[in-house]
Amino acid sequence: QQQVKQSPQSLIVQKGGISIINCAYENTAFDYFPWYQQFPGKGPALLIAIRPDVSEKKEGRFTISFNKSAKQFSLHIMDSQPGDSATYFCAASNTDKLIFGTGTRLQVFP
């Protein structure tokens, strides 16, 4: 019940394309859903987050879509750039501990 399932495990996108990463959860008590970006050898960096009272949140090229009834949320990266190549983790929480997904390794080729 505390798991967050993330897919795909890896993703290859061409520069300018749209990258889409999906996450699903079971615990309906989760009320906070952040996405983190991690470069090799670095800590996770908070990218964007959403609460379940909205269905979409956009910040620049990054958009979270949230489907409460399906218990799913996704990250869309528009106009993907080589500099976006990193591992992306979704997470969820209803207390102060973050439950992370298994990560998606994104590679954006020029």
Place this chain on the structure above:
Amino acid sequence: EPEVTQTPSHQVTQMGQEVILRCVPISNHLYFYWYRQILGQKVEFLVSFYNNEISEKSEIFDDQFSVERPDGSNFTLKIRSTKLEDSAMYFCASSEDPRGYEQYFGPGTRLTVT
């Protein structure tokens, strides 16, 4: 921009030895966390800490682990008797929100137990 810092960046220790990992959270944050990431795996919650007390801990955080805020700026994770399976990246995070929203992570300490 304020950031979480961690020292050392890499710690090598022998099995059975004690290690202390240090973190300096963002200065106006009051809520502190430790997470770990075994190589190639997901980030896992260890413990949350507020007002000099543990708020929540995972089953990973057993009696060999302890946390402390020894002064007004540092936050430490002590592993009393390290095991080979403790080898991982350990991340400190901090937040100004009691619900744990917007947790900012440090760069991590890579712990290698030999």
